[in-house]
Amino acid sequence: MTDDDDGATAEATGDETTVDGETAASANGITARYSLTDSERVLAFERDGRTAVVAQNRDGYAMLKVRTAVDGDELERYYGFDMALDHVAERLGVREHDLPIPEASADMGM
Numbered sequence: 001m002t003d004d005d006d007g008a009t010a011e012a013t014g015d016e017t018t019v020d021g022e023t024a025a026s027a028n029g030i031t032a033r034y035s036l037t038d039s040e041r042v043l044a045f046e047r048d049g050r051t052a053v054v055a056q057n058r059d060g061y062a063m064l065k066v067r068t069a070v071d072g073d074e075l076e077r078y079y080g081f082d083m084a085l086d087h088v089a090e091r092l093g094v095r096e097h098d099l100p101i102p103e104a105s106a107d108m109g110m
Helices: 081-092
Strands: 015-019 022-027 030-036 040-047 050-057 064-067 074-078
Touching: 040 081, 050 081, 064 081, 074 081
Parallel strands: none
Antiparallel strands: 015 022, 022 030, 030 040, 040 050, 050 064, 064 074
C-alpha cells in the first residue's frame, strides 16, 4: 500500500493503532486486531457483535485457519490470505474490500 500526499493510508487499512503489541485497524464499522500468541499470528475481526478470526502458526508458513473467535471453532483452512479474507467478509456480511487490514498482518498466507 502506498501513502497519499497527506500521509493517510489506503482506505482498506483504516485508522491503525498499536498498543501492547496488538495492532488494531478500523474502517467501515469493522475492527481488526492483529496480535501474536505463543504459537500463532492472530487477526480477529468484529462487526456488530459478529466475529471471525484468521490464524496462522507463528512462523508464518502454514495454512490459514478461519475460526468463529480466537479460541473458537475452526471453520475452514486456506493457503491464500485473500481466500481467508473472503470467508471472513462473508461471516461479517460485508465485502472483502471493506475489511481493514493492519499492516503487520498483510503478509499472512502462503
